Amino acid sequence: MVDFDEIDNWDSGLSAALSPHLPNSVGATLETAAPEYVEDARDLLFELTDRDAIIDATLTWIRSTKIAGYHRSRLVDEEIAAIRAEGLIPLNSEARRQTDPLPRQQTC
Structure with missing residues (x-):
């Protein structure tokens, strides 16, 4: 089960799902850019990759597991x-x- 507040428990699964679609330099590029907001990081990621492939891989990963949902x-x-x-x-x-x-x- 994925609890998005517990990133240490799910980040490796998402990373594995996305890795075939990411250039080796993506981590360093994002770190150098130091985006202020998560939306800025997303936009840069989409500039560096095939946006549709990233979205499809993310949706496939999300659909492959149960998600813990709550709001506060x-x-x-x-x-x-x-x-x-x-x-x-x-x-x-x-x-x-x-x-x-x-x-x-x-x-x-």
């Missing part, structure tokens, strides 16, 4: 106030670059 919001008071004032805003890295009023909290 982790909001600070300022985020709750912003949602009440502005509503929910779809995730979009470009929008975050332009209007990211809240500081990011680092978790270890």
Whole structure:
């Protein structure tokens, strides 16, 4: 079963599924680019590879296992106030670059 919050338990399976479609330099290229958001990393990955092959391999991998699904919001008071004032805003890295009023909290 895949629990996306437990990356150490599933990253090797996804890596194995994607490896036939990735150039050897992809890891170093992504590390050098140091993308700010996950969407930026995805866009760079798609520039370096065959986008459709990556999507197909990922979907095949997802369909091959069970996925643990749950949701829990982790909001600070300022985020709750912003949602009440502005509503929910779809995730979009470009929008975050332009209007990211809240500081990011680092978790270890």
